[in-house]
Amino acid sequence: MPELPEVETVTRSLATLVGRRIVSAEFRCLRILRGGDPDRMAACLAGRQIMGVKRYGKFILAALVGPESVGFLLMHLGMTGKLLLGGGAGKHTHAIFTLDRGVLLFDDPRQFGSIEFSEDFPARIAKLGPEPLEIPFDAFASELKRHKTRVKALLLDQRFVRGVGNIYADEALFRAGIHPMAIACRLRGERPRRLYESMRAVLTEAIAAGGSSISDYVDAQGRKGFFQFSHRVYQRTGEPCVNCGTAIRRVLVTQRSSHFCPQCQRR
DNA sequence: ATCGGTACCTGCACGC
DNA sequence: TGCGTGCAGGTACCGA
Numbered sequence: 001m002p003e004l005p006e007v008e009t010v011t012r013s014l015a016t017l018v019g020r021r022i023v024s025a026e027f028r029c030l031r032i033l034r035g036g037d038p039d040r041m042a043a044c045l046a047g048r049q050i051m052g053v054k055r056y057g058k059f060i061l062a063a064l065v066g067p068e069s070v071g072f073l074l075m076h077l078g079m080t081g082k083l084l085l086g087g088g089a090g091k092h093t094h095a096i097f098t099l100d101r102g103v104l105l106f107d108d109p110r111q112f113g114s115i116e117f118s119e120d121f122p123a124r125i126a127k128l129g130p131e132p133l134e135i136p137f138d139a140f141a142s143e144l145k146r147h148k149t150r151v152k153a154l155l156l157d158q159r160f161v162r163g164v165g166n167i168y169a170d171e172a173l174f175r176a177g178i179h180p181m182a183i184a185c186r187l188r189g190e191r192p193r194r195l196y197e198s199m200r201a202v203l204t205e206a207i208a209a210g211g212s213s214i215s216d217y218v219d220a221q222g223r224k225g226f227f228q229f230s231h232r233v234y235q236r237t238g239e240p241c242v243n244c245g246t247a248i249r250r251v252l253v254t255q256r257s258s259h260f261c262p263q264c265q266r267r
Numbered sequence: 268a269t270c271g272g273t274a275c276c277t278g279c280a281c282g283c
Numbered sequence: 284t285g286c287g288t289g290c291a292g293g294t295a296c297c298g299a
Contacts, residue, residue: 002292031276058293079293080277092277110276112293149270158294165292214292215279235291254271257290 002058002077004132004163005206005227006217010083011055013219014104017062017085021049021100027115029094032108034074034116044071044117045097056125057162074122078112085220104220128162132199135161141192144184151187151195152180152253164199167212167234170259172199174233179265180251180258205230233259 002010025045027038048064048071055061060083062073075083084105089096095106095115106115116122130139140161147154154160155169164172173180175198178191187195211217211225214235218224232242237250237259246263 006292076293078276079291081293108276109278110291110293112276114294147269153271167292212292217292255273 002079002081002217003165003168003211004055004058004203005168005209006211006225007055007058007060007077007163008207009211009219009225010077011053011060013221013223014053014060014083014085017050017053017099017104019050020102022046022064023098023100025098026096027094028089028096029108029111031111032094032106032114034114036117041115041117045073055163057128057131057158058165059122059125059128061122061125069119072118072120072122074114074116074118074124075106076114078108078110078114080110080215081106081108081113082216082218083107083220084218084222087222127159129157129159130161132161132164133203137193137196140196144187144192144195147184149184150180150253151178151182151184152256152258154184155199156254156256161199163203166256166258167214167231168199168202168206170234171202171232173258174198174260174265175202177264177266179267180253180260182267233261235259 022045025042027033048066051063051065053062058076060075064071064073084107086102089105092107092109093105094108097104143160152169155164176194178195206227209225209227212228213224214228233248236248238247241248241261241264244263246261248259249262251258
């Protein structure tokens with residue numbers, strides 16, 4: 001379940017890729033490829049050296065240099081995507097990057113992930129909002145004011161801030177004491193500040209824990225995260241609130257499950 | 268223009 | 284045991 005903390009953990013575990021050269025690339029699933037036929041993409045990648053690996057929201061961007069040009073490999077893990085250093089290809093291995101030393105596999109059972117190559121800085125990243133751990137409070141607060149939508153939906157909107165997903169939106173709202181269906185522009189008093197601080201605290205703590213391993217999430221070396229043990233509301237429907245003991249409830253907001261404490265998060 | 272609903276996939280847990 | 288249902292970290296696209 002790659003959200004910002006998981007993708008950050010994966011990206012850090014890919015640091016060993018810097019300096020490696022892509023010998024060849026093989027694509028077994030066309031669905032995950034953006035804008036391209038697999039042969040052309042493989043030809044574009046072969047021989048290029050990896051100069052850097054960076055996270056943008058939930059995207060991973062590798063800067064590649066070839067004999068005559070630079071390029072970018074953009075990857076998104078979707079819901080179930082994994083990048084694995086080493087190991088053998090399995091049933092859901094959709095891309096195999098053979099390196100001058102080692103191999104990088106892209107696994108994704110649900111095929112919601114994506115891989116694309118571009119010569120220019122990818123437009124998909126340019127459209128994203130700011131990093132939630134970098135945006136100043138004033139900018140965050142004035143963006144909140146601009147939107148009439150539900151605050152949960154706004155947190156999930158990658159143009160608002162990039163990288164927050166369903167888990168961390170619910171956890172941030174719980175810590176801030178804000179109902180997921182509250183209207184963003186109507187948050188008053190200390191609430192925008194509390195949401196800002198809660199969002200940052202949850203993400204920072206989750207990164208430190210290596211992310212949340214809910215089903216089978218692991219980083220590129222196969223290591224699990226342990227932030228799932230710190231979830232206070234996410235997928236805890238019916239369990240007692242850690243603050244007040246009230247049963248955690250689940251509602252749908254924009255067709256996504258939202259978990260909250262009806263006592264601590266009043267409308 | 269902005270919003271909410273739906274589609275895209277596979278796998279798993281559950282009730283019958 | 285098996286089958287149907289609902290649910291799951293994601294984004295993109297459609298209409299109102």
